[in-house]
Amino acid sequence: MTRARPLDVFAAFGYAFATPARVAGVLAGAAVTYAALVLSAFPEYTGQMLGAGVGYLDDALVALTRNTLSTAGTVGLALVVLYALVTGVALVTAAGQVRQTDESGVEGLTGVVPGLVASGCASCGAGLLGLLGFAGALAALPFHGNLVRLAGLLVLLWFLARAGDPRTCRVDV
Template sequence: MSVERSTGADGGLVAALSFPLTTNRRALGAVVVAVVTYVGLVLSSFPEYSAQMLAAGFGYLDEAVLALTANTYATIGPFGLGLIVMYAVLTAVALTNVVTQLRLQDISGVRDLLGVVPGLLASGCASCGAGVLGLLGFAGALAAMPFNGNLLRLGGIALLLFFLARSGDPRTCQVS
């Protein structure tokens, strides 16, 4: 169970990002989490439309996701859509690593990975757009941000990458 921890942020980031690919089960779990995260983010970008489509039947989920992906692309462009996809993938990596670290260590050993919560919240709110912000009473906040909120998304992704690099492979035992 002892895995050598790379020194430096780059080694830790590579270890953290590659960890979900160490077994087929973990990889499948990470893919499922990434897809669910993406669907949740896209559906929450226009919650009324999503609610109407899903109320008409669960069979409309694919149509709603496709329509809202196209809407997201038209609204924030390919770079913004790429950031949302990257956020979904990094969320899957972070959650896979947290679950593994919870299984292998006590609660105090999860401090490094629980540091990703600010990044999850910051880029998550920016990724889903006015859906969550509207629920919180800040409907126009994202529209007023420069670059259609892409800067906030990029900041959230940077936070996720920073904390993943700090935590590295969750199977390693860290001695501070």
């Protein structure tokens, strides 16, 4: 089993930003993640806007970004943006691991995929709770749910530390 090493987070970021193609992958992954997190905060509103036409996607993103800012504050919005960026890095790192390993080496992906799944819901908070019918639950949390967002971000960073740079082979002793 691979242990998380704090400096391997920097190796994962270094890998993700090493080439223009990877940077484009990080930015694309971050943009999709940000849109998913913000739009899932109020799924009914998003459904109504997109039901009226895909042309309303930008209006929905702007409105729900403003809503995130007004409900979670600057820190909450910054955590959502930071989580989206780190998710982009995790996606590029996971793709690199798939390219670098054979079928038996896919076990290394367990360093990134659980982080995406486990902390994705914690990052947006309201998205998952809203989908489950508990939209007001996040408002009852201290600091407007920012501690939950921070915890999700830390879990994702921990999984990135486990993954590191996919071009290097690590043997834990």
